[in-house]
Structure formats: structure tokens, C-alpha cells
Amino acid sequence: xxxxxxxxxxxxxxxxxxxxxxxxxxxxxxxxxxxxxxxxxxxxxxxxxxxxxxxxxxxxxxxxxxxxxxxxxxxxxxxxxxxxxxxxxxxxxxxxxxxxxxxxxxxxxxxxxxxxxxxxxxxxxxxxxxxxxxxxxxxxxxxxxxxxxxxxxxxxxxxxxxxxxxxxxxxxxxxxxxxxxxxxxxxxxxxxxxxxxxxxxxxxxxxxxxxxxxxxxxxxxxxxxxxxxxxxxxxxxxxxxxxxxxxxxxxxxxxxxxxxxxxxxxxxxxxxxxxxxxxxxxxxxxxxxxxxxxxxxxxxxxxxxxxxxxxxxxxxxxxxxxxxxxxxxxxxxxxxxxxxxxxxxxxxxxxxxxxxxxxxxxxxxxxxxxxxxxxxxxxxxxxxx
Numbered sequence: 001x002x003x004x005x006x007x008x009x010x011x012x013x014x015x016x017x018x019x020x021x022x023x024x025x026x027x028x029x030x031x032x033x034x035x036x037x038x039x040x041x042x043x044x045x046x047x048x049x050x051x052x053x054x055x056x057x058x059x060x061x062x063x064x065x066x067x068x069x070x071x072x073x074x075x076x077x078x079x080x081x082x083x084x085x086x087x088x089x090x091x092x093x094x095x096x097x098x099x100x101x102x103x104x105x106x107x108x109x110x111x112x113x114x115x116x117x118x119x120x121x122x123x124x125x126x127x128x129x130x131x132x133x134x135x136x137x138x139x140x141x142x143x144x145x146x147x148x149x150x151x152x153x154x155x156x157x158x159x160x161x162x163x164x165x166x167x168x169x170x171x172x173x174x175x176x177x178x179x180x181x182x183x184x185x186x187x188x189x190x191x192x193x194x195x196x197x198x199x200x201x202x203x204x205x206x207x208x209x210x211x212x213x214x215x216x217x218x219x220x221x222x223x224x225x226x227x228x229x230x231x232x233x234x235x236x237x238x239x240x241x242x243x244x245x246x247x248x249x250x251x252x253x254x255x256x257x258x259x260x261x262x263x264x265x266x267x268x269x270x271x272x273x274x275x276x277x278x279x280x281x282x283x284x285x286x287x288x289x290x291x292x293x294x295x296x297x298x299x300x301x302x303x304x305x306x307x308x309x310x311x312x313x314x315x316x317x318x319x320x321x322x323x324x325x326x327x328x329x330x331x332x333x334x335x336x337x338x339x340x341x342x343x344x345x346x347x348x349x350x351x352x353x354x355x356x357x358x359x360x361x362x363x364x365x366x367x368x369x370x371x372x373x374x375x376x377x378x379x380x381x382x383x384x385x
Contacts, residue, residue: 019073021107026066027057028111033120034082035059041112043078043099044325044357045071047297048268049218050081050088057112074326075103077357080114085185089114094121096187099356101323118185130180131192133158137209144244145236146220152245153179153210155192156253157199160207166254168206168261168374170289171241173221173270175210177359187359194367204375206263209249211241213270221269223276224300232298234273235280242284258286259314263373265289267362272298275335278316279308286314289369291362292324295331305335309342317348317369319362321355348372 025041039057042050049055057080058064077099080089091097092115102110133155140149153175157167177184178191191208199205214220222232241264250257264274264285271293278288279301295301316339320332329351336347350368355361 020070021073021104022068023071023104023107024066024068024109025055025057026109026111027059028113030059030112030114031116031120034087034117037082037087038064039112039114040081040083041078042081043076044328045069045076045078047218047294048357050085051083071104072327073105075101075323076325077101077323078110079186080112082117087117087119088186090116090118090121092116094118099358128180128182129188129190131196133160133196134179134192141245143237143240145240146216146233148214148216150214151175151212153208153212154249154253155179155195155208155210157205157207158196159205160254164254165205166256168204168263169246169249169253169255170206170208170263170265170370170374171246172208172210172264173213173266173273174217175212178208178210184359187363189359189363189366191366194363195370198367198370203371206370206374207249207253207255209245211245217269218297221266221273222298223273223280223304224298226297229297234276237273238277238280241277242281246284259284260286263287263289265291265317265369265373267291267359268357269294269297272301275316276301276304278312278314279304282312282314287317287373288315289317289319289366289373290332291319291365291369292321292328292357293318293332293335294328295335296328302335302338305338306342309339309345312339312343312345315346315348315373317350317373319350319352319355319365319369321357321361322351322353323355324357 040051041055042048046052046055079099081087135154137152137154139151141152142149172178178189181188218229219233220237223234224232262285264277266274271290274288275290275293277285318332318336320329336349339345340347
């Protein structure tokens with residue numbers, strides 16, 4: 001018997017076909033600038049890697065104006081970059097562009113048309129949007145477990161300095177994308193504006209700590225070795241969170257230190273490592289927000305869930321957009337099903353029919369996540385045999 005707290009827009013009822021087809025990505029129109037740079041295709045078929053050489057196009061080389069890949073039947077999304085998310089494509093005048101969509105049911109040709117590049121508008125659009133309750137705690141905080149330095153952000157709720165109250169703490173990955181449009185290459189979550197609004201309406205207040213990612217994000221957020229990126233470093237990254245960063249935060253800020261008030265959340269690879277943190281450190285983290293998790297990059301996580309779920313409790317918020325692709329939905333549902341069957345955890349699962357793999361989608365669902373995960377939650381429990 002399992003108990004799952006659910007908010008489902010649509011249950012997945014079909015099994016993904018195993019058929020594969022050839023997809024030809026072909027360079028179409030593109031800006032007449034940076035023509036010597038390589039162009040890369042990043043999508044939900046290559047874990048949104050902005051510089052994967054297997055998905056490379058070249059405007060200066062006729063032989064490099066197309067490439068072929070094999071994809072399963074299903075729906076996919078992509079964007080073009082010049083090797084990083086700072087050089088992602090955009091609309092004219094620097095406006096962010098939605099992910100391109102396509103569906104594979106036969107051999108397919110995708111023409112890649114690019115209007116403009118985001119970095120060409122940096123001087124015009126990089127305006128800071130973080131509110132007064134956000135500050136950079138340290139621009140180069142040392143991570144001894146990874147021998148690197150990282151910017152750390154902190155959100156302190158309105159009135160923090162005027163009280164002696166202690167607060168729960170939410171740790172979030174990809175800190176560049178949480179608070180400030182000037183540091184977010186393709187949109188921010190708007191965590192600070194959201195919490196300012198929710199707290200003003202009487203929702204429980206909390207502290208948010210954001211940890212910037214690094215060029216080794218794909219390794220640091222993965223607990224397992226993955227074919228495209230090599231050895232996972234999530235154990236070292238989580239050791240940093242539990243042994244270095246959390247003790248520092250608890251010492252220097254008024255926090256509620258127990259697991260029930262220690263939350264972890266992130267999206268994509270950040271969703272994967274947040275889920276893994278709950279399995280690996282249940283004594284530290286009692287609640288998690290798992291947005292669009294990249295479970296497909298960590299095939300060992302299902303077996304780990306199966307072996308550890310009996311000891312799991314706490315609260316898990318899962319989100320996936322249906323436009324992210326059938327395979328990714330299936331992966332998430334399988335994971336939460338194992339967790340639901342074998343653990344005593346509360347699971348809140350969202351499938352948004354219009355949801356995509358981007359900051360706009362995660363920003364949309366963050367208030368729902370925060371309200372449930374840090375507040376009293378909801379009283380409705382759906383009992384599933």
C-alpha cells in the first residue's frame with residue numbers, strides 16, 4: 001500500500017515506443033555575425049548540453065551544415081548555442097526565445113533557423129532584477145571537497161534583521177538562475193519576488209541559499225558515471241553542502257537546523273542531485289523539490305531508490321512538463337512509483353500539459369512547491385493500492 005499526495009493534470013497512460021528514426025539537423029538562416037564560431041544544438045535528447053561536439057553545426061564549413069542523430073519516437077525540444085548558455089540564440093532585440101519543438105514519428109529533417117545571439121545584447125539587457133532581500137553571501141566561497149570556488153547567494157526574508165526568529169532553509173542549485181536576470185542566460189526563477197509576495201500574504205518565511213553551478217555541472221550534479229561526461233561528483237558536491245556550507249549557514253544565520261526544516265531543490269540535473277541528496281543524506285534533508293529531473297543520465301538511481309526507499313520519509317515534490325518528452329515523464333513516474341510503494345514519504349506530483357524544460361515553467365510551479373513543502377501542505381491524500 002502506498003500513500004501519495006498528488007496534483008496531476010494528466011496521468012501518463014501510454015508506453016513509449018522503442019522505434020528509432022534518423023533526424024537530420026540542418027542549418028538554415030543565421031545571423032551574419034560570429035560566423036567562424038561553431039553552432040551547437042542543445043535539447044532534451046542530449047541533456048541540454050550547450051557544447052556537445054556530436055551536435056555541432058558550422059556556418060563556415062559546407063560539410064558541417066548538417067548532422068544526423070538517431071532518436072526514439074516522441075516529442076523533443078531544443079535551442080541553438082555557440083557553446084555555452086551565455087551564447088544561446090534569442091529573438092531580435094535580445095528577447096528570450098522559447099524552446100523549439102518537434103515530434104519524431106519517422107525520419108525527419110529539422111531546419112535550424114537562428115534570429116540572433118543573446119550575448120550580442122548583453123550591454124542592453126543585463127539589468128539586475130534581484131530584490132533588496134537578496135545578497136551575494138560570498139563571490140568565491142571555497143568548496144574543499146571539489147577544490148574550487150563558487151558564488152553563494154542568500155535570500156533573507158523581510159524583517160529578518162529586526163527579529164530573533166529562526167527560519168527553515170532551502171538550498172538550491174544553479175544559483176545564477178534563481179534571483180537575477182543579469183546572471184541568468186535564459187530567464188530567472190524569480191525566487192525573491194515570489195517569496196516576498198507569499199510571505200506578505202501570510203505564508204511561512206524561509207531562507208534560500210543558492211549555489212552557482214560550474215563548467216563541471218554535469219559531473220557535480222550526477223552521482224554516477226555517465227557516458228557523455230565521465231565520472232559523477234555528486235557525492236563530493238553533497239559533502240560540500242552537508243559538511244561545509246550548511247554548518248556555515250547554521251553558524252552565521254538564524255536557522256532551524258533539523259531535517260524537517262532543511263530543504264533541497266533544483267531543476268534538470270539539479271533535480272537529479274536534489275533527489276539523490278534525499279536518498280544519500282536523509283539525516284540532513286527532509287524535503288525536496290525535484291523539477292524536471294534528468295534521471296536518464298543516472299541509470300543507477302532507480303536501483304538505489306529500490307534499495308533505500310524503505311528507510312525514506314519526508315516530502316518529495318516532483319514536477320515535469322508534458323512537452324519535455326514521453327521518455328522523461330516515464331522515468332519520473334517510475335521513480336516516484338518505486339518511492340511511493342516502498343517508503344512512507346509524501347509525494348506531490350505535477351504533470352503540466354503545457355510545461356516545458358525551462359525557467360518559465362519552474363518559475364510557474366515554484367509557488368505551489370514552496371507553499372506545500374514549507375507550509376502546512378494540503379489535507380487531501382489520495383490512497384493508491
